[in-house]
Amino acid sequence: MLRLTREKSDILPLVAEAFRAFGYEGASFSQITKLTGVSKGSLYHVFPGGKEQMAAEILAGINGWFVKNLFEPLETGEPNAALAHMWTEIDRYFHAGGRICLVGAFALDATREHFRAAIHDYFNRWVEALSRCLVRAGAEPLAASAFAEHTVLTIQGGLILARAIHDEAVFSRALRRLSDSAEALLACQTPPH
Amino acid sequence: MLRLTREKSDILPLVAEAFRAFGYEGASFSQITKLTGVSKGSLYHVFPGGKEQMAAEILAGINGWFVKNLFEPLETGEPNAALAHMWTEIDRYFHAGGRICLVGAFALDATREHFRAAIHDYFNRWVEALSRCLVRAGAEPLAASAFAEHTVLTIQGGLILARAIHDEAVFSRALRRLSDSAEALLACQTPPH
DNA sequence: GTCTATAAAGCGATAGAC
DNA sequence: GTCTATCGCTTTATAGAC
Structure with missing residues (x-):
């Protein structure tokens, strides 16, 4: 069935690509219109709050995806499986290094002030979820915490470089080093049976 | 002696702070005027090419600083001393994590296209200089190359997180892990005397 | 819900007075 | 070399036709 009126869920990912390509300040309505095929008037109908609302909803959507696909498995799933799952999903999500992290990009300039809480929560939960997963997998808490921080920051740096x-x-090499290091960490610190 | 006319070298670092704070697109002339105390007309007198020229000269200045203070020591100095020097200078340059890397920030969005060569050369030379330094310090070439890439990307990711x-x-913790890993790499791979 | 037209403000850039 | 004034153009945002 053909829907003539596009819904928010159809438009939002395209707007996200505009922000990725041009940044929050650089992504103008004319650019967004070009990318989405939706005129400025219609965009304001769907997002009365303008660019700020678009960005806020995009960040919420990204966070939701990460919570569902990465953080919750890390927090509640079988640790080793959740870890393996994370490496493959991260590689896929960031298009093997071809797609930047919008949350990380927003963290760099003054855009950060508008989305302070969302940016903080996203990264904080990622580090915490991963750290606790590693502990559950047998790692020593301090080492797990350090490695979790190391992992999240390596992914961001890998995308930049x-x-x-x-x-x-x-990016692929960085991800590979991470998964190898994780195995080494767990092999080394898990008490032998 | 009091100079009433400010020179490029006085203005440029302040313009750089504007780009750091707001990004290339977000840093408007009114923002730059506010930060430098120099009016738009005077800015165009010093930088006839406008924002693009400012950014290009800032990138050249940053690159010059890194070449002189980090890359050349890594390339030609005593390897272990150059390495130790790098950790302390990087910590100082990035204000212990409080200052972002402008080159890395420019690499993320469409700004990258304008400064493609400068961005590429900066990161490429950093990785190469560090890699060769590690080899001269006794590391195995493949391990040195991987660790150099790992180092540069970790610094970028550390600043973001x-x-x-x-x-x-x-950032401080990431830098500490790097210097520790470097010591371990060299201790492990240097043939015993 | 779609769009065009319009308003008001800000943008980069230039001209010219001092 | 400094600045203000000004020009076009683009921006965000709104109003209103269909």
Whole structure:
């Protein structure tokens, strides 16, 4: 069945791509209109709060995806499976290094002030969920905490460096080093049966 | 002696702070005027090419600083001393995590296209200089290359995560892990005398 | 719910007075 | 070399036709 009126859920991912490509300030309504095919008037009908509302809803959507697909498995699932799941999903989500992290990008400039809580919560929960998962998998708490922080920050840095030198393999290699280090951490710290 | 006419070298660092705070698109002339105390007309007198010229000269200045203070020591100095020097200078340059990397920030959005070469060269030379330094210090080439990439990307990620969760200690901890890993790498791979 | 037209403000950039 | 005034253009945002 053909729907002529597009819904928020159809438009939002395209708006997100505009923010990824041009940044929050750089993504103008004319750019968003070009990318979505939806005119400025219609955009304001769907998002009365303008760009700020768009960005807020996009951040909420990203957070929701991460909570459902990564954080909750890390928090409640079988630790080793959740960990393995994370590596593959992260690689897929960030298009093997070809897609930046919008939350990380928003954290860099003054855009951060508008979305302070959302940015903080996203990264904080990621680090915490991963840390606790590692503890449940047998890691020592301090080592788990350090490795969780290391993991999240490596993913962000990998995306930057991959874009900077136009080599997505940088991200893949970083991800591979992470999963190898995780295995080493758990193999080393799990008490033998 | 009091100079009434400010020179480029006085203005440029302040313009850089505007770009750091608001991004390339977000840093308007009115913002730059507010931060520098120099009017738009005078800014165009010093930088006829406008914002693009400002950003280009800032990137060149940053690159020059890194070449002189980090890359050349890594390339030609005593390897272990150059390495130790890098950790302390990086910590100082990025204000212990309180200052972002402008080159990395520019790499994220469409700004990248304008400064493609400068961004690429900065990161590429950093990785290469560090990699060769590690080899000269006794590391195995493949391990050195991987660790160099890991180092540069960790610094970028550390700056993002520190800002995102408002905890500069994240950067300090990442830097500490790096210097520890470097020592371990060299201790492990240097043939015993 | 879609769009065009319009308003008011801000933008980069230029001209010219001092 | 400093500044203010001004020009076009684009921006966000609104109003209103269909």
